[in-house]
Amino acid sequence: MSIHPVTTAPGELSPPSHDFPFDPTHGYDLARLLAVKAPQAPHDFADFWRERHARAMRVDTAPRIEGPWSTVDGMRVAEVSYTSVDGVRIGGWLTVPVGGRVTQGCVSTHGYGGRAAPDPWQSPPGTATIWPCLRGLGTRSLLPDVPSKSAGHVLHGIGARESYLIGGCVADVWCAATALQSLVPEAAGRLTYLGTSFGGGIGALALPWDARFQAAGLTVPTFGNHPLRVTLPCTGSGESVRTRFAEDPSVLDVLAYFDAATAARYLEIPVHVAAALFDPHVPPPGQFAVYNALAGPRELLVLRAGHFDHPGEPAETAALEEAQRHFLSGADPMAAGPTA
Template structure:
C-alpha cells in the first residue's frame, strides 16, 4: 500500500469562489500542506491513551439488536445498542451482507452533523459494519446536559483531560469494536475503521492503541495540530475552540492530549486519507497534519474541497469512496501465532 503519485492538476486545487470572511485555504498551496508537521505532544501522551483504552476494554458492552432486520441497498440492517465507558448506552445500526458471508468488520463513524441512518454503500463487500452515534450526537446517543450541536459538544468538559467529552467519544469507538465482535464473531482479525470530519479526528485518536484495527480510511479529519488550528478561522467546531483559546490560552494544555496529528505519529496500520485543499469547516493544514504524521503505510487522495458544494463534487466524492473501499478490501487478516 504505497503512496500513489501526487496529483498533477495542482492548478485546479486553488481557491474557489466563496463569500466567507476568510480564505478557506488559509494561504496553503499543496506543497506547503504536505509539509505541515504534527506537535510532539505531552511526554505522557501515549500512557494517557493506553490507560483509557485498557479501561474501555474492561467494559461489558452488552450489545443488543433492537427491532426487526430490514434490507436496504443490498445489506441487512438492524438497530443496535451497546454500553460504553461511564455507563453510557450508545445507539446505532448494524449492517451485514444479505448472503450472510462476512469477510471483515468495520466501525464507521460520522461527522459533527451526526447520523440518522447507516451509509451502507461506503463499506467494502462482505463487511459487517457497526454505525454508532457517538455520545451526545446523532439520533441515537443524545445525553442530558450534553449539547448536540458541534459548537457546544466540542467544548463539553474541556476544562480537564479526564472530563473532556472527546475522550468519551474515542472510547465509544473501542467499545463499538468490542460490540461488533460479539455480535458478528467472524469480524475478529479483520477489523477496519471509517471516519469523516469529526469521525476522522476521533479515529486518529482511537487507532494507535487498539491492535484489533487492521486498516482505516479517514476523510477530512479534524482535531489536527491544535496549536495551528486555534489560529485559523473556520465555520466548524474549531471556531468554538478558537474562541475559547482566545479567552483562556491554557486550554491548549488539555487539547494537547486530543490532537489527531500527534496521535497519527503512533498509527502504524495502513491508512487512506482524503484531505481537502479548500475547506471552510475544517482548516486544511490540520487535515494534512494528520496525514503527514502517519507512521505506517498511507495513501492520500487530495480533494479540491471539503464541506463545500463545488463543481465536480459528486464525482470527487464517488472517487474517494471507491478508493477507500478498494483500500480496505486489501486488508490482510491477523494470522494467529503458534500455540505454546
Template structure:
C-alpha cells in the same frame, strides 16, 4: 508505501462568500510540510489508561429485528454500553446472505447521523454505525450538548473530563459490540470516519490493535497549535473563542491532537484531505496525514465541507480510491 493522488502541486481557486480564505494561503507543497505537534511526555500513558478502562466495559451489545433490507444488506438497530456508564445506539449492517468476511466501524461527522450510508467495501462486510455520546439520533445523553459548538467544549477544562476522550472510547466499545454480535467480523476489522469521525478515529486507532486498516476523510482536530490561529466555520471556531479567554485550554488540547496521535498509527491508512475547507482548516487535515507512521495513501480533494456541482463526481472518485486501498 506513501502515495499521493492529485494532478499537481498548485493551490485551488474556488468561488465562495466566506469572510476568510478557506485555504489559509497553503498550496499542496506547503500542506505536505505541515509539522506534527510534539506530544506531552505522558501522552501514551494517558491514552493507554483510557483504552484499558474502555476494554473493561461490559458493552452488553443488543441488536434488534431488521429495520430495512436493500442491495443485499440488512439494517438492524443496535445498542451498547460505553465508558462512564453511557448507553449508546446506532445501526448494524450485515450481508443478507449471512456470509461475513470482514468488519468495519464507521464514525460520523459533527452533525451526528440518523441513518447508515454507503460503504466502499466488499459485500461480505458487517459494519457498526455508532452515534457518539451526545450526538446523532441515537447518541443523545443527559448533560452532553448535542450541537457541535457546545459539544466540542464539553469537559474541556481537564483532559480527564474532555468529551473527546469519551468519544474515542465509544469507538473502541462499538468495535467490541460489533465483534460480540458478529464474531466473524474479527477476520479483518477496518475503521472509516470523516470530519469529526476522522479526527476521533485518529485519536482512537493507535491504542487498539484489533484494527487492520483505516480511511480518514477530512479529519478534524489535527495540529491544534496551528488550528487555534485559523478561523473556520466548524467546531474549531468555538475552541478558538474559548482559548482566547482561557489560554490554558491549549494544554488540554495537546492530549487530543489527531496529528500527534497519528504519529503512533502503524496500520495502513487512507487519508482524503482537502485543499479548500471552511469548516476544518486544511493544514490540520494534512498534519494528520503527514504524521502517519505506517503505510499511507493521500487522496487530495479540491474542497471539503463546501457544496458545489463537482461534489458528486469527487465523492465517486474518493469511494473508488478508498475501495482500492482497503480491499487490496
C-alpha cells in the same frame, strides 16, 4: 516506512469561488500543506491513551439488536445499542451482507452533524459494519446534559483531560469494536475503521492504541495540530475552540492530549486519508498534519474542497468512496487512482 503516492480526485483543483470573510485555504498550497508537522506529544501522551483503552476494554458492552431487520442497498440493517465507558448507552446500526459471508468488520463513524441512518454502500463487499452515534450526538446517542451541536459539544468538559468529552467519544469507538465482534464474531478476522471530519479525528485518536484494527480511512479529519488550528478561523467546531483559546490560552494544555496529528505519530496500520485543499469547516493544514504524521503505510487522496458544495463534487465523492472501499478491502492501494 512504506509511503504510497499522492493521488487526486477527478476535476480541477483550483479553489472554488466563495463569499466567506476568510480564505478557506489559509494561504496554503499543496506543497506547503504537505510540510505541516504535528505538535510534540506531552511526555505521558501514550500512557494517557493506553490507560483509557485498557479501561474501555474492561467494559461489558452488552450489545443488543433492537427492532426488526430491513434490507437497504443489498445489506441487512438493524438498530443496535451497546454500553461504553461511564455506563453510557450508545445507539447506532449494524449492517451485514444479504446472503453473503462476512469476511471483515468495520467501525464507521460520522461527522459533527451526527447520523440519522447508516450508509451501507460505503462498506467493502463482505463487511459487517457497526455505525455508532458517538455520545451526545444524534440521532441515537443524545444525552440530556451534553450539547448536541458541535459548538457546545466540542467544549464539553474541556477544563480537564479526564473530563473532556472527546475522550469519551474515542472510548465509544473501542467499545463499538467490542460490540461488533460480539454480535458478528466473523468480523474479528479483519477489523477496519472509517471516519469523516469529526469521525476522522476521533479515529486518529482511537486507532494507535487498539491492535484489533488493521486498516483505516479518514476523510477531512479534524482535531489536527491544535496550536495551529486555534489561529485559523473556520465555520466548524474549531471556531468554538479558537474562541475559548482567546479567552483562556491554557486550554491548549488539555487539547495537547486530544490532537489527532500527534496521535497519528503512533498510528502504524495502513491509513487512507482524503484531505481537502479548501475547507471552510475544517482548516486544511490540520487535515494534512494528520496525514503527514502517520507512522505506517499511507495513501493520500487530495480533494478540491471539503464541507463545501462545488462543481465536480459528485465525481470527487464517487472517486473517494471507491478508493476507500478498495483500500479497506485489503487490496494494494498502489493500484488505486492516478498519480498526481
